Amino acid sequence: MDKIPEPTIERLFCYYRCLEKEKNSLGQSHICSNLLGEKVGIKPALLRRDLSFLGHMGQKGKGYNRFLLKKALAQFIGLDQGWEIALIGAGNLGKALIKYDKFKEMGLFIKNIFENDLNKIGREIGGYIVQNVKDLKETIENKEIKIVIVATDDKDIKDVTSQLKQTNIRAVWNLSSENLDLGDDIIIIKEDLCCSLGSILCKINK
Amino acid sequence: MDKIPEPTIERLFCYYRCLEKEKNSLGQSHICSNLLGEKVGIKPALLRRDLSFLGHMGQKGKGYNRFLLKKALAQFIGLDQGWEIALIGAGNLGKALIKYDKFKEMGLFIKNIFENDLNKIGREIGGYIVQNVKDLKETIENKEIKIVIVATDDKDIKDVTSQLKQTNIRAVWNLSSENLDLGDDIIIIKEDLCCSLGSILCKINK
Structure with missing residues (x-):
């Protein structure tokens, strides 16, 4: 298969979400x-190109079968199974993520919280006890966790990096404002809230 | 000036953040x-191209003067002034944003919270009283607010859209999972947390 462009990957998920939202509504x-x-x-031509990565899904004159398209997207993305996710950082942002119902609806469960x-440490958030970040490696191995969300203070990043390096995780969603240096084998998606708001300012200012 | 590419705008902000973080550290x-x-x-060649949008800032063999570069970036982005921002949605995510110190450090103040x-409504969060979303128009006019963050439940989006349409705001940071239909004059940056986590899944799954 051709390499899938990064923005396509993000949009595929949005198509899934849209179909999932409408699953209980009567319709065609x-x-x-x-x-x-x-x-x-999303413009229809771009959408059709994105969905072409799933194989031949559309029927001329009819469009896409909602059920089959949703199933194909779920399989492609990996949403046909549940995922247990670890979170490092039990501050305000971390707490909001733990309580974010939409993750659960998609089968993404933040059950392991580290600080x-x-x-x-030892406090309860959303039904789970906050653990010491030093126990990260053991928990990740035991529970075969593949994804970690980092939502710590910047000052803790060095410590968190050294803990993460000892694990065999596959991907990190980095919500801190620091870069994580974890080598090339781990997928890192960085999302700096300040950068988003900053780019809005920049656009207004132009 | 040439039109600045979207990713450059986001990166310009990151350069500013980096210089800001180091302002108190001794150095060159x-x-x-x-x-x-x-x-x-960011790769150096890309960084130099990004910064070229600010004019001739770099000196051969010396690099960029930190103070002047930071000042130029602040002016370019609009961080040489404070910004009062309105937030719609006082749920877990909204609360986390109100308490997010990094916004304040950058002169971005969420002082007006709507629900x-x-x-x-009437409760206090981070020192501010949650107002009725029906008062949005009046507050935005009185305080000349240009940016609104939307972090509401999806079910409230229709109501929020109709309230926003009555205002003369310039930009919206949409953190809900619904699209906001506000016409072409308002800058909308959509950031769906589920899409970010979903694209991580998709990458692991490939």
Whole structure:
């Protein structure tokens, strides 16, 4: 298969979300690229190109079978199974993520919370006890966790990096403002909230 | 000036952040593109191209003057002034954003919080009283607010959209999973947390 462009990967997920949201609403068995594109805010031609990575899904004049398309997207993305995710950082942002119902609806469960702040270790958030970040390696091995969310203070990043390096995780969603140096084998997606808001400022200012 | 590419705008902000973080540390007056690039995780050639949008900032053999570069970036982005921002949605995510110190450090102040959940209106979060979303227009006009963050439940999006349409805001940072239909004059940056985590899954699964 051709290498899938990064933005396509993100959009595939949005198509899935859109179909998932509508699963309980009565409607046509098929959806055309114009309508699906309108719902997710993507131009139909781009949407058709994105979905072509799944194989031949669309039928001329009918569009996509909603059920089959959703199933194919779920399999492609990996949403046909549940995922246990670890979170490092039990601050305000971390707490919001733990309580974010949409993750659970998609089968993404943040059940393992880690901190290196002794004041936070042992506390309960969303039904789970905050653990010492020093226990990260053991928990990740035992539970075969592949994804870690980093939402710590910047000052803790060095410590967190050294803990993460000892594990065999596959991917990190880095919500801190620091870069994580974990080598080339681990997928890192960085999302700096300040950068998002900053780029809005920049656009207004132009 | 040439139109600035979207990713450049986001990176310009990251360069600013990096210089801002180091302002109190002793060091050289200048920084070369290799070092600044390493700190922000951007290749030096790309960094130099990004910074070329600010005019001729770099000196051959010396690099960029940290103070002047930071000042130029702040002016370019609009961080040489404070910004009052409105937030719609006082749920877990909204609360985390209100308490997010990094916004304040950058002069971005979330002082106006709105809800249409009667149970939340009137409560205090981070020193500010949650207002009725029906008062959005008046507050935005009185305080000349240009940026609104939307972090509401999806079910409230229609109501929020109609409230936002009555205002003369310039930009929205949409953290809900719904699209906002506000016409072409308002800058909308959508950031769906589920899409970020979903694209990580997709990458692991490939």
